[in-house]
């Protein structure tokens with residue numbers, strides 16, 4: 516009797532079992548990205564939450580969705596070969612389902628018969644029963660080879676083409692990376708973009724220590740390089756009290772390093788007026804603001820997009836910082852700032868591992884508008900700095916146009932010099948890029964450092980601009 520009662524009570528207390536199949540959720544998320552231009556890292560957590568999946572199922576859904584989206588170009592090339600036709604001739608929802616199936620066959624340890632059967636059922640239910648026979652035939656052909664065999668079968672002998680196909684990147688991105696890294700490191704750099712990174716947290720200096728933050732995360736380890744980084748072992752960072760109350764925030768370790776490198780660079784003269792000229796959504800504002808508080812400095816944070824400026828205001832809460840909504844190119848008095856961060860809007864190609872679909876959406880032509888804006892913002896940062904003041908030019912991209920070429924073109928106008936970012940270079944091995952008598956740049960890489968590919972040029976204003 517008592518047994519029955521307790522069994523009944525337990526059933527009543529349990530959360531309802533999720534009823535939507537994990538593969539269906541992954542398919543719906545992929546459709547949202549390909550059909551509605553959604554961002555997977557925004558729609559997927561919501562879908563998982565709404566359908567009540569947790570633990571291993573949530574992990575499976577994430578792997579299916581992110582993995583398929585990261586590998587789309589390669590999967591489509593293999594599907595084209597397996598079906599004997601250009602996949603653009605097929606309806607998009609069928610292609611999405613086939614990509615999801617092919618991903619399981621080629622990248623996951625799911626038995627072929629299960630991957631084919633579940634995908635065919637999905638096609639019947641979510642696309643059309645009329646095309647389920649076609650889906651079955653194509654996936655069986657895909658299953659006949661593994662990824663290495665497909666890569667070999669589709670290789671043309673052109674190194675960039677073959678590496679791009681094997682590591683699922685558009686060829687133009689591989690070419691741009693190679694222009695910076697050289698041929699030997701290209702394969703590991705591309706491969707690193709396909710590994711989901713852990714969430715990095717920043718323990719705001721003066722607010723919480725790394726030790727206390729890692730204890731709160733139950734198993735989080737201290738970052739390799741940043742004095743403030745903790746790697747989250749898993750779970751939702753938003754549920755941590757320190758994150759919810761603003762003592763810590765989510766921020767890639769590389770982003771932390773480039774911001775701290777500006778704050779730690781030696782400076783002669785006053786050191787009270789700091790500016791963050793491209794601040795949204797406010798990660799670096801939060802860290803620089805906390806450092807400014809410790810040093811008796813004040814931070815002005817500028818962001819052109821009002822909704823992003825609101826996020827900056829949240830990140831700056833309780834810190835000695837003022838948030839301005841406006842154009843950084845027009846902000847402030849010339850010769851007034853001691854330290855300026857120009858974290859310029861960029862292609863974001865240094866953070867592809869965090870944004871699964873991004874590599875297939877970006878185009879080389881996106882740089883046409885970004886490159887002039889980056890140079891104008893850097894020139895504005897130098898105008899704002901006082902003589903002897905420091906400007907950090909930062910991008911989350913290693914591309915030549917957005918990094919060294921931007922800096923060199925602005926330096927040509929005179930009145931500024933390149934400074935070695937010693938603080939960063941001393942603590943991060945293999946982070947020097949392009950050392951010369953004129954100075955050195957810092958470049959971080961996922962495959963070398965486990966960070967996003969952040970670029971930093973530290974400049975000192977030497978005269979009139």
Ligand SMILES: C[S@@+](CC[C@H](N)C(=O)[O-])C[C@H]1O[C@@H](n2cnc3c(N)ncnc32)[C@H](O)[C@@H]1O
Nearest residue numbers: 793794795796797798799818819842843858860
């Ligand atoms: C790379 S993001 C900055 C990331 C930020 N520093 C952080 O750590 O969270 C670049 C930001 O610059 C903003 N932006 C673009 N053009 C701008 C302009 N002319 N003036 C100020 N901000 C601008 C973008 O809206 C975007 O929020």
